Amino acid sequence: MAPPPGGLVVAFDSDPRSLDPRFQTDANGARLGDLLHVALTRADPTGRRVPELARSWTMEDRRTVVFHLRPDFRFADGTAVTAADVKATYDAVRDPALASPKRTALAALSVIDTPDATTVVMHLTDASASFLDATGLGILPAARAREADDVTTGAGPFRLVSVVRGDRLVLAPNPYYPDGPPRLDPLVIRIVPDETVRVLELRRGGIHLLEDAPEPEMVTWLAAAPTLVVRRAPGTSFVYLALNLRDPRLADRRVREAIALAVDRDGLVRYVLGGAARPATGLLAPEHWAYAPAPARRHDPRRARRLLARAGYPSRGRGTPRFRLVYKTSAQPLRRRLAEAVQADLANVGIAVDVRVYEWGTLYADVRSGNFEMASLAWVGVTDPDLYYLAFHSTMVPPAGYNRGAYVSRVTDRLTSAGRRTFDPLERRTIYARVQRRLAHDVPIVPLWWEDRIAVHTRRLRGFEPSPSGDLRSLATARLD
Amino acid sequence: MGTLPGRRLVLLLPTVLGVVTLVFAFLHLLPGDPVEIMLGDWAAPADAVALRRDLGLDRPLAAQYVRFVGHAARGDFGQSIAFRAPVARVIADRYPATVELAIAALLLAVGGAVPLGVLAAVWRGRALDRIVRLASLAGVCLPSFWLGPVLMFAFAMRLDWLPVSGRGGLAHLVLPAATLALGMGGILVRLTRASVLAALGEDYVRTARAKGAPRWRAVGVHALRNALVPVVTVLGLQAGALLAGAVITETIFAWPGIGRLVVQAIQARDYPLVQGCVLVIGVTYVAINTAADVLVRAIDPRLAEPA
Numbered sequence: 001m002a003p004p005p006g007g008l009v010v011a012f013d014s015d016p017r018s019l020d021p022r023f024q025t026d027a028n029g030a031r032l033g034d035l036l037h038v039a040l041t042r043a044d045p046t047g048r049r050v051p052e053l054a055r056s057w058t059m060e061d062r063r064t065v066v067f068h069l070r071p072d073f074r075f076a077d078g079t080a081v082t083a084a085d086v087k088a089t090y091d092a093v094r095d096p097a098l099a100s101p102k103r104t105a106l107a108a109l110s111v112i113d114t115p116d117a118t119t120v121v122m123h124l125t126d127a128s129a130s131f132l133d134a135t136g137l138g139i140l141p142a143a144r145a146r147e148a149d150d151v152t153t154g155a156g157p158f159r160l161v162s163v164v165r166g167d168r169l170v171l172a173p174n175p176y177y178p179d180g181p182p183r184l185d186p187l188v189i190r191i192v193p194d195e196t197v198r199v200l201e202l203r204r205g206g207i208h209l210l211e212d213a214p215e216p217e218m219v220t221w222l223a224a225a226p227t228l229v230v231r232r233a234p235g236t237s238f239v240y241l242a243l244n245l246r247d248p249r250l251a252d253r254r255v256r257e258a259i260a261l262a263v264d265r266d267g268l269v270r271y272v273l274g275g276a277a278r279p280a281t282g283l284l285a286p287e288h289w290a291y292a293p294a295p296a297r298r299h300d301p302r303r304a305r306r307l308l309a310r311a312g313y314p315s316r317g318r319g320t321p322r323f324r325l326v327y328k329t330s331a332q333p334l335r336r337r338l339a340e341a342v343q344a345d346l347a348n349v350g351i352a353v354d355v356r357v358y359e360w361g362t363l364y365a366d367v368r369s370g371n372f373e374m375a376s377l378a379w380v381g382v383t384d385p386d387l388y389y390l391a392f393h394s395t396m397v398p399p400a401g402y403n404r405g406a407y408v409s410r411v412t413d414r415l416t417s418a419g420r421r422t423f424d425p426l427e428r429r430t431i432y433a434r435v436q437r438r439l440a441h442d443v444p445i446v447p448l449w450w451e452d453r454i455a456v457h458t459r460r461l462r463g464f465e466p467s468p469s470g471d472l473r474s475l476a477t478a479r480l481d
Numbered sequence: 482m483g484t485l486p487g488r489r490l491v492l493l494l495p496t497v498l499g500v501v502t503l504v505f506a507f508l509h510l511l512p513g514d515p516v517e518i519m520l521g522d523w524a525a526p527a528d529a530v531a532l533r534r535d536l537g538l539d540r541p542l543a544a545q546y547v548r549f550v551g552h553a554a555r556g557d558f559g560q561s562i563a564f565r566a567p568v569a570r571v572i573a574d575r576y577p578a579t580v581e582l583a584i585a586a587l588l589l590a591v592g593g594a595v596p597l598g599v600l601a602a603v604w605r606g607r608a609l610d611r612i613v614r615l616a617s618l619a620g621v622c623l624p625s626f627w628l629g630p631v632l633m634f635a636f637a638m639r640l641d642w643l644p645v646s647g648r649g650g651l652a653h654l655v656l657p658a659a660t661l662a663l664g665m666g667g668i669l670v671r672l673t674r675a676s677v678l679a680a681l682g683e684d685y686v687r688t689a690r691a692k693g694a695p696r697w698r699a700v701g702v703h704a705l706r707n708a709l710v711p712v713v714t715v716l717g718l719q720a721g722a723l724l725a726g727a728v729i730t731e732t733i734f735a736w737p738g739i740g741r742l743v744v745q746a747i748q749a750r751d752y753p754l755v756q757g758c759v760l761v762i763g764v765t766y767v768a769i770n771t772a773a774d775v776l777v778r779a780i781d782p783r784l785a786e787p788a
Contacts, residue, residue, distance in 0.1 A: 014745070017563055099535040150565055165564070165574045166737030167648055192646060192735040196630060200638055201645045361750050365512040399529070 007186040008461065008480055009207045010472070011198045015165060015191055020150040021138030022093050022100045027380060027470070031211075032189065034471050035171060037138025037154030040067050040086065040120070043383040045468045047236075047288045049132045053081060053139060053155070054120075062127040062423065063110075067135075069118040074176035075141055076159035083114035088142035090122075098146065105134040129423050130386035157182045157476035166191055183479040202228065202456060208480070209457040211470060215333070216274020222456045233466040234278065235453040236285045238379045241342065241446035245405045247373050249323055254311040256443040259374075260297050261304040262349040263342055269449055272337050277449035282436050283379060283387065285450045287468060289425070290385040292433030294440035304349040313350075321352035328356050328375040330363050335376050338448075342376075368398045370406065376448075377404075381469055385432045389416035392435075392444060407444035489771040497763040498550070504759045505546055508752055515562045515750035536562060538752075549756060558757035563749040568757035572739065576761065578648055579738035582661070582731070583723035585654045589662035590669055591716065595709075598673025603700055605678060613670060620667025629660040629733040646735040657734040661727050665719050672715055676708035683707070710781050717773025721766040 016029035024033050034042075041049040041057070051057075054067040073081040090112055093100045108128040113121040124131060144151045152160045157179070158171040169189040173181035190207055192198045199218045201207045203225055214222070223230045243250045243259070250256060265279040278285075281294040309315065313322035325346070329339045336357060343353040353374070358366070366372050379387070390396050393416050396403040412435060419431045439445075455466040463478035516533045533539045537548065552559055558568035594617075601613040633656055637645040644653050680686060681704050689699045728740035739758060746754035778784050 015564075017749075018565055020565075023565060096531055099532050101532065103531070164737065165571065166578075166741060167735070190647065190735070191737070193732050193741065194646075194735070197633070197646050197733060197735060200633065204638060204641075204645055206645050206647070359748065361748055362512045364517065365514060368517060 008184045009188045010209045011192045011207045019152045035158045036156045040135040047383045063124040065122045067120040072178035073155045075155045076174045081155045082117040083120045085142045086120045087112045088145040092145040130384040133384035182476045231455045233453045235451045236468045237451040239448045242375045254307045258304040258307040260446045261300045264299040276452045280447040290432040292436045322350040324352040326373045327353045493767045500763045559753035561754040563751040575742045585658035586661035590666040594666040594669035598670045601674045602677035617667040617670035620663040625729045680704035680708045717770045721769045724765045
């Protein structure tokens with residue numbers, strides 16, 4: 001179908017599961033949710049919370065946050081967004097009867113007061129420095145906040161016009177958007193599952209913007225098209241090798257460090273990703289406010305071999321590995337190529353790797369249950385550094401949290417606990433710098449890279465800026481010449 | 482004993498129940514938890530417990546099965562876990578696209594394969610026969626994951642005659658339908674050719690010719706009618722497979738059909754949706770094959786069972 005005149009067609013690889021902020025958990029749902037709804041705050045590219053519906057906020061004390069709302073936001077049906085809508089949305093999410101997956105993120109919230117239409121006072125049960133991270137929840141009209149079905153009415157720059165599941169979603173500008181209604185009308189999201197077809201459609205003009213990075217060789221082909229422009233931005237998605245420290249071999253720090261030294265990250269970035277990433281030193285990308293440079297672990301197979309020998313795994317001669325590890329990965333082509341490259345790197349230091357490819361649901365279940373030795377995983381959308389607590393504190397082994405490798409360190413426990421109770425940004429930054437140094441020393445995971453965001457779009461699209469997290473917010477101010 | 486459609490309808494119930502039971506059992510044997518997949522990394526265990534309870538997934542497997550079958554008998558397939566919408570509505574949204582594609586592919590395949598098969602049989606050993614046999618072999622051999630992109634590249638990218646992908650007007654149907662039809666057509670051409678050849682050697686065709694029937698009549702009426710019996714039977718099986726979802730073709734051409742939906746549902750461990758899809762596919766399969774059996778008996782009344 002030819003793109004509508006004046007309209008922009010964006011390709012997604014799959015349907016967003018839900019466009020309702022109370023239930024949305026997938027990446028595509030979040031990207032569209034950003035366009036349909038406004039939240040009290042949102043994260044900027046450095047991970048800091050910045051105003052959106054709330055023009056400002058103050059901490060009255062360690063357990064009370066007061067938000068002052070902008071009075072000019074209106075839902076797509078024309079009604080003003082008030083403190084009552086904020087309270088109703090948050091209360092609905094906290095209601096166990098609604099079974100919202102966002103409920104636990106608001107566990108620290110006790111009571112919400114609304115002294116007037118533009119003031120929201122949130123009382124917390126406990127001092128929580130990461131609470132602001134939960135204020136990215138999209139606001140719904142109070143009258144609809146408790147509906148069991150999906151509600152898509154929001155006050156974002158766009159409104160939802162129609163959905164044909166598996167095929168397309170059509171959005172139009174919200175005429176009441178206070179910063180001026182978007183000029184893209186309509187905004188069509190087409191669901192095109194096959195990557196090659198997305199690329200062909202883009203080249204032919206059937207779609208205008210592809211925000212999910214295609215394979216490196218396809219980017220090269222697209223870059224040669226005179227009608228298209230390839231945009232790169234540093235991304236925050238962090239790809240790493242998860243190691244299961246329950247395994248006695250991987251419980252030894254020397255073995256983990258040897259693996260980290262054996263993996264040629266620069267080579268991976270250059271050859272597996274076509275240069276579309278930065279070798280990573282840890283979870284937080286350099287743009288993040290809490291990032292602290294950790295000592296880079298350069299590719300050093302000789303030292304890796306020495307460490308392995310010292311750990312009790314001497315060389316057993318050519319062709320005989322020191323030991324074998326099972327590497328689990330998803331079936332995504334890039335992840336499979338990564339697995340093969342890591343397999344070759346580790347073979348070079350005498351570690352034999354058996355690569356097992358699984359469909360995502362199976363891989364995820366295995367990782368959650370600790371049924372793995374080594375696996376390639378990623379963190380997407382990291383904003384608050386409290387993730388260090390959830391991912392590395394010793395009490396956060398699944399199902400409690402995301403410490404999937406069962407890493408235990410008293411120092412990390414103490415630091416990550418302090419980080420979530422500290423409100424002063426400078427003090428928090430110091431704490432998380434120490435956490436990052438500690439993790440770089442302990443190597444509970446092997447950091448691989450921060451993926452670049454690569455967007456390819458028609459030259460006619462003006463004002464679109466690829467964001468580090470992959471959100472599409474800049475479409476609110478973009479236009480099609 | 483009742484009519485054939487009546488008997489098939491009676492058989493439909495245990496068939497579909499058996500399929501649904503097997504799917505239910507195997508789905509629950511798969512590793513992976515729909516709630517964990519749905520909530521992703523950012524939800525806490527308490528949410529998972531609450532959602533599992535809400536979806537009825539905390540009950541014993543037998544209770545879940547009985548509940549599903551009981552509700553399905555009343556036409557209620559439950560709520561899709563991934564899409565947060567009634568399963569019936571999710572399937573109803575996607576099924577028309579699959580039916581549209583299947584009908585187009587069938588028309589293309591039958592419209593091309595039967596005449597070509599007859600001509601190849603009539604001119605056995607001649608150039609046309611050789612070409613048709615070679616082409617049909619290629620049609621059967623070429624996988625849709627290769628054929629689809631090649632057709633797309635040739636007719637959409639190079640020649641700019643047709644759209645690349647998506648569902649829209651008639652032009653959007655051509656490439657996915659042709660991709661499906663070429664494979665199915667290859668089988669039908671070869672089957673038609675072999676059946677017509679066999680029929681041409683039968684006494685009744687010779688008798689017809691001896692009584693002065695023109696060649697076209699002997700072939701087109703006498704031989705073809707009998708030759709169509711195996712063709713229609715195979716067509717029924719093929720059509721059922723098409724309606725069950727041509728997953729690869731639907732994925733390549735971004736066609737919003739039920740094949741892609743089933744894959745999505747399995748990946749998300751969306752048990753109610755997978756079960757609903759299987760039920761619909763099972764019923765469709767049996768219905769189409771019942772129709773094919775009725776047609777076969779209409780073509781050749783000798784095949785009807787004695788009352």
